[in-house]
Amino acid sequence: MTDMTLTPAIVLAATPATPEVNFDFAARRLVLKGESWPENAAAFFRPLLLAVETWLGEQPANTPPLQLHVALSYFNSSSTKLLFEFFELLNGFALRGTACELHWYYDADDDISEEFGQEVSMDFPAIAVFLKADLSAC
Template sequence: MDRIQLAATDRSPQVDFDFASGHLTLRGESYPEDAAAFFGPLLQALRTHLADQSGAPIVFEVGLAYFNSSSAKALMNLFMPLEDAAEEGRSVTVRWHFVDGDETIEEAGEDFAADFSHARFEMVKEPVA
């Protein structure tokens, strides 16, 4: 599976899905005009990777300063196959980054974390820049 690298824009996050290393990253802000068009290829690539690979560990780093409801749905769509892979025995860790004091992003991470029972979900508090 080829690595997916996309630079951040004013409406979409930086993407680095390094499938070979098992390290996936989303950083920045996410409110693309068409969330399905932006996230759809990422979800398809993730599903393909999960189906084709040997079960190597996956770490998904999410560091979004802001995201809209369409992006929240897309994130959940990315998280679901990761949870399924963890249920099947794969090591999956989601690391939710938030700035200390950003209660909105922290609470969103806690809400997502509540949907996981097999994958590891870590809340990562970062200092205010």
């Protein structure tokens, strides 16, 4: 099944403080990769959240799962708050019938990031969470 969405992809290059963003709506694959410690996390993440929320709201039932791939080697507390808003958004859509997957990539030596992924899995049970101990695999 091909998604004939008219929503354009969102592609942003990584900066020293913000992750690479590649939201390919047609492929139903969203990627956040790099580091996330922007001065204003809300200003960075909220437009992305709005775009995803708007797009998901336009999707018909019984579509393939939306895949969010997150490979952040570092993220600060304000980014954590916005990531949780993102996961909450996806969880809400998953509860209403839109399958959502989170592919959480972490360094095998980073217990904190691994535990964060486990916490997300428990806090947002409608999202299928896949933990992957290889940041470079994203």
